[in-house]
Amino acid sequence: MTSKGSGIRVVVFDPYDRVHSTIRDAMIEPIESFYNSSSCISSIQQNSKDERAIILITTSTEDHVLQSFDALNSIEAILILSKSRREIDTLPSKVIGIYSRIENLLRVLFETFDTIELQLDANSILFHRQEDGSDNTDFYFYNIWKTHNTNQILTKKVFIEQARILFRSYRKIKSLINDFNISYKSSEVLYWLDKYNHPFPYHLLISNALRTHDQQILQLVHFFLNDLSQQMKPVPIGPSYNQVFFGTKLPISIVDRLEQQTSKDIIAFQCFLLATRSRTKALSAATQPTRRHKIANVLFKIDVSHALCAYINDSILINMATPFQITCVTRNTGSGGVQQLVTIVTLVSLDRKHREQLLGQFIQRQKAAGKTINDFIHQTIPPVRVDNNYTRESENKSDISKYSIPLYVVSVSKTSLDSLAVCDEETEADELIARGRWAQAVDALARIESPNVRVLNKQGCLLRERLQDLPSALECHQQALTKATDKGKAETLIYLGIVYHDMQQSAEALKYYSQALQWFEQEKPRDPAMIARCLVGLGNVHWARKELDQALDYTERALALREQEVKPKNNLDIAACLGNIGNILHDQGDFERALIYAKRAVDLLRSDGENDLRLAAALNNLGAMYQACGNYDKAREYFERALECLPDENHPYRTSTLNNIARLNNIEEE
Incomplete structure (x- = not known):
């Protein structure tokens, strides 16, 4: 797999073929199915470079199998379909639950998918300095990409053509592409962020490309990002408008760094961050039960006074790569008798003058080092050789x-099979093949x-x-x-x-x-x-x-x-x-x-x-x-x-x- 997709892979390990077809029918994106645990583990390990999170669905409750899956870093959650009555506490920490009915498993699967997607956005945090104090060039990527990218913006028509190639094997996604082609209007771009009504292109392609700086995909969807940026406006003045919240879970290592860098560093989310004005709603998202280790409940308290935002129902969408100053990091206990440790991170968006100063100083340091803006934006991207599979792997000239x-x-x-009788439909198919009418030939063969x-x-x-x-x-x-x-x-x-x-x-x-x-x-x-x-x-x-x-x-x-x-x-x-x-x-x-x-x-x-x-x-x-x-x-x-x-x-x-x-x-x- 490549950066195309949501950033989450659904993998099914089902030795007895009980759920493969049901999960496949329920999902928009294709699933990966395995009947052998070693093949499943090997595939996950080999594809770990695409940096996508994995939700594993399995019908196995064998300890050694579950422990093997739990040890794989890219697996974020494990869901089990089984009538076993095992206690959840006896299972590895990544197991969300055991479900005896497929409809219950599917409900939790979709909930888990949404939760992990938000966590991927939260994990897209980048600090403007590396831990050794040097510049973090990734932090500046979007601010330079938006203002200095001189590539011609591709049209929607070109995007549709490429999208059909990228997803040529996925019937469900191809129908969504057709819908986008017919219905999309730039003035209605915010409607196309609704995951359940319009999963394509934002949730099935763009969101993960933003988090991973996939320049190939970003160039394809540049027109969509431009349309979205046009909807970003300054927030009205007033305390009721300026304060928003975002609740999630983060690795403790990131939380520790947020604490250490208080008042010294600036961060940005490599995504369009969907926040809420409701502290209660955000806190609920942050404190959802988890059995994972080294994970912290985090509530971001965000002052968006100087940010560009758009409104979607009761939520507020913060512009991608908006820089924030970390002003305070505190730990509190939960309320209502439930003692859950919550880290509250207070952020304040930088004003325009501060943003321009930060970016200008970075550009000057790059020039002093002999690097141009084009060097920064146009990393060495080899020519496409007939495959169209985009990846985030190193794009060195010698690796094409x-x-x-x-x-x-x-x-x-x-072979000896040619001795078998040829029916009329197969003869018709062979004639259609000779004339290059592939789809009709397939239909003829399917009628046999x-x-x-x-x-x-x-x-x-x-x-x-x-x-x-x-x-x-x-x-x-x-x-x-x-x-x-x-x-x-x-x-x-x-x-x-x-x-x-x-x-x-x-x-x-x-x-x-x-x-x-x-x-x-x-x-x-x-x-x-x-x-x-x-x-x-x-x-x-x-x-x-x-x-x-x-x-x-x-x-x-x-x-x-x-x-x-x-x-x-x-x-x-x-x-x-x-x-x-x-x-x-x-x-x-x-x-x-x-x-x-x-x-x-x-x-x-x-x-x-x-x-x-x-x-x-x-x-x-x-x-x-x-x-x-x-x-x-x-x-x-x-x-x-x-x-x-x-x-x-x-x-x-x-x-x-x-x-x-x-x-x-x-x-x-x-």
Whole structure:
């Protein structure tokens, strides 16, 4: 996963498949489902870099399983569906409760989701100084981004196009995108912050991008943030207007620092902070029961006299990155006989003169250090290589793998399954495929009663390759796996590996690719073509996980098989290996060899696959390499050649290449 999304992931560990479908139907965002605890834990650990909080739902009450989940830092809450009568106090501290009825669990799930979302906003606090006294550049990000960002603001139309690519596999979100496209008006932007009526785009995309400074997403939604900023006005004068409250829970380490920095430091929330005038309401939010350790109840008492705000019903929305002076931090006990320790943090918004002075001094210090505003705003952002998966990982020039897709397009191969009878619907689907009418072909295949393994895998490949509907593709291949035997089963494992890789569930992808490889290596007589497919898949997963040595080893083994053992030779498959090796070498910093392999891939694809999507991908990726190396003329040449191979104006590859050209234009203008 990337910064796209709410900042919260819902993971289900359900060995007996009791709740997967129910949770999936209840959620807008996709859930991650696991039947094996080790795979679940491995996936959570591998995806911890996306810095999203996790709510885990499980049907297991086994102590060793719960303790393993409780120990994972990214898990914020655990909900258990079980008829067990275990006492809550005997369970790990992250367990919210045990529920015997699914509707009760869902109610608490949504409440927990809302609570964690507020806590993520609270945890977005940044101090203007590091603990060693040096500047905290992140603190100044939005104040400079808002006033000095010279990038052209993208239109709503461009945003909608990109959003459909970002969420191409999520049906529920795609309907919300359509609603936004039809109904959104800039003058009504505040209505689109209502989570339950309009979760897109603010809660499903923007809020987490704000907290994480995701510049790729922020650039896409710049028009929305501008519309929101237009609604921010000075607060009317008077004590009844100036005082607002925000209740939450914070790690004790942050509370300790707030106390230590009283009257010495300035903080800002990296979000639009939703506060209330009701002290009672905020205090109630701060003192909600929790079993978590090292967590403090915190009530922010905020003077917004000099802040820009907007009103939403009974709440007040404070402008993003508003700087506050910490004037007082005190600890009190709760009232009404409930003794709960509450830390009260009193904040006062800085006046305009003080804000400008603070920012001006920072800019002067940056200039004195030889850094420009553009250096600060435009961190080195590599060109997009046809993938559109945005992340917060380091965006070093030598690491551009996350902007690429592996150069393969997989269709159902000819096997012994071809001897099965072909029905009229499948014949119709094959004719539609030949004419490029992918959606109609999928509909034709879906009308087949009791589809066989070949039909299910063919439908799954169309859904993944042509319609970018990964959940539906996964469902087709999973059905095929229940029916398949022998070689058909091994091939289906490969398709499952591809889908899980595209869904960024690397642990599952590795499992299925490894099972397929084991079967084909034991098969007699040996089939080098199928072994190579497995090796390519394993190489791609290791590449995505930044395990570059392993990725290179698997891909080079696949290349050797395709060049030396596979008969007759298939230059398109060889080119796929060459392109992938080029990408891996580039990420290892071996730019010279990377370009050699990338050029070989383009040459082969140009001679044997003039109309193949892989040629467009290879040309685009070669352009991305040249751009990352600073050779902008060559980069433009290959981007333009990639466009010539992409007549479909709606294809995501074309969109990515156009984005690269736009980025190149910006670089040259600067």
